[in-house]
Each structure stands twice: as structure tokens, then as C-alpha cells.
Amino acid sequence: MVESLTYCSICFEEYDKEDRIPLLVSCGHTFCKSCLLLLPEPLKCPHCRYAEIRSLSELPKNILVYQIQAQLNPSDLPMCNHSELLFYCKVCKYPICITCVVHHSNHGLLNLNDPELPNLINTHLDQIRSAYLFRMEECRKRKEKSEAMLKEWRESYEENHQLIKQTFAKMRENVETEEHFYLEKINSLFQKMCNQQDDNLQTSYKVEVLVDDEWIWSNFKRIGNIGIFNPSRQECLVRRSRNVKALNWKYSGRIDALSFKVDKEIYLCAIGVCTPYKLDKETIINEIKILRGQTTRSEVIYLHSKVFKIVVDFTSGVCRVPLEAMVKVYPDEYYTLYLKISGAKTFKCVDSLVSAKGRDDTCFQFANTIFVKDDESNRTDILCGPLVDFYYIRE
16 A cells, blocks of 8 residues: 555646645645645645645645655666566566666565565555555545535536426416406406497596516515525624724725635625715726635635626715625635725725624624735725625525
8 A cells, every 4th residue: 555655645646746746734644736736725635624824835745755656666767678587676576687687786686486476476466456446446435426416416406497497487477467467457448438428528547557566576586596595584784894984095996805704604695895985986896706715816606797886875885785696605614705896985994893793693703815826915804994794694
């Protein structure tokens, strides 16, 4: 099983000194650099999910891997292709001739007629077999996990697909019922008018069609939250600031990001952003993302498809921005709300809270986002900034 230590347990490729450099994470596990580059930041160990506090560039090489490789393959000597093979190299694990002995003098040699040689070769074969069985078992486990995930996704797809069809069918049925009612009503009035005997009748008839806007919007809102809609749910609000004031604050074309975590499982459905304090100015949210993690390059789990124009509101100083789909937030994990805003200056929330509770006692804890790579500097932190409200529902 020593050979298995020289392979990355993610891609099953052998470590090298170029692309697949063995890097040691804080928990003690080792993976190749190529695989770690594919993981979102902050890094979490693929085996034990230990959170790595260092960046990828700070991870040390696992020198022990190179030492094991050096013992297993101490040289890059080509195989001997001469005739009259007389010896067997214990390290290189192939027969050599008398001419090549000088290149293998430190490896340990056996005569091809040595009775110990068959046992040594069988031991080598067992090591190779064990390494491949280990890799095959890992592949089997990954296949089972992938098949289980695919099955879950397919079931979720089929359930939501059926729910969409049923919801729209019910909406069509309701609309057709209303249409039939009003057509019957106007037909009845038309017959009444045709039966009038007074040619000088001046009475005019009008059918007033009353459509309940709330009924229409309730149906369409349901489609936006398909799969998790429940009419009995109530939307909760957490405001992270005691007040919102207009300050002379330079704010244009910057990235705002604030990290948070909750103590209960919730669905985030909207956010509240401070509004500009001049009616003739305009502020645009060009990008809205929710990331799983505490950095600006963490895994993206929600991306808004359209830009959003902030509506000025001097009463509350906050504009409610609904999300296009609800985002499931798991407890005790950091998530980051990421906005890219351009245009006018905005109100700035001050006296902000490090933690806040909703009316259902869900606790939000806020933390500064870690900006990485070429992202612009932060304009939001746990003390102030334009990110004010978090709207959410619970199961």
C-alpha cells in the first residue's frame, strides 16, 4: 500500500514536480495542486471537511511523498534491452545485463537463478495489485456517490416538473372558470336587451369585470418559489443596523460584500439595500451573488440574472430587493452576500450590529468578507455599509 501514497486520492494521478505537486493541508491530508485549484475558497479538505485558513499559495509541499517516490523509483534509468540478462534489480524491478550493473550498483542485485527471486517478484506484484485494488475501490465509492446524487437530482426535477404542470393547470382552470362566468353574464344581458319592446329605451348596460390582483400575484409568486412554496409561511426580517443615515460617502462602482451565518435552516428571499439620498441620482445594482463561504471567490450558489435599479425611499432609507429564487441557507456555515453597485451615493447604515435576531428567534451573525485576488476593496463591514435587511422564511 506504500505506492498508494504517491497518488492523489482525488484524480488518482501520480504526484509530480510540475502540475500535480503534492500539497499538505492543515489536517494532514495531501492532494495535488491541480485538484486543489478546482476547489472554491476558503479551502475545505475533501476528506474530513477541515477548513483551511491558509491560501493555496501558502500550502507546503509534502516532501515525504517525494522521498517515497525516490525509494520506489530512485532513478529514471531506461530498461535494459541487452541480451544475456543475468541480474535482477530490486529497486528498478527488472532484469539487467552485466553491462548495466554499474548503473544499478546501489540498488541491490540478485542473480536470476537466485531462489529468493520468485518470492521477491511476487511481493512486487502483490504491491501493484493492492495499489490498483485500492484505486478501484475509491472509484467504486465515488461512482456510488455520484449515482445517488444523480438519483436525488432526478427525483427533485420530476417532483418540481409535476408541480409546475399542476400549478399552471390549476391557474388555467381558474381563469377559464372566471371567463365562463363573465361570458354567461354578458350573454344574459344581451338577451335581455334584445327582448326589450321600447324602441326609445335609453338604458345602457355595462358588465363590470372584477379581477382580484392578489389572486393573480399569489399564483405567480408561487411559481417563483416552486418546490418550497407553502402558503402558511410568513416572511421574517432581520435588520442589522439601529438606524440609516445619509452621510457624505463616496460610493460608486464598488463591490460590497458581507458574510453571515445563521443558527437555523432558512430560505433567503430578499435583501434590503440603502437608497440614494437625491431624487435626481440613480443607483444600479449590476450584480447580486450569494456565495457559500467567506471570501469573494467562494462557490456561487445564487446569481441574479438582471440589473436592479434602486428605488429612492426617504421614509425608511431602504429599498427591498427580491431574489429571483429562494436560496437555502444551512445553519452554522458562512455565506457571503455580494453586490456590485454603480451610480449615485447611497445612505449608509450606521451603528450596525454584529448579530441580530428575527421574530422567530433565528440569529444572524455578521462577519467581514475576505477579499481575494483582484476584487475591489470592501465598502461594507460589520460596522457600517449599505447592506441592511435580510428577508427570509422558514419551513
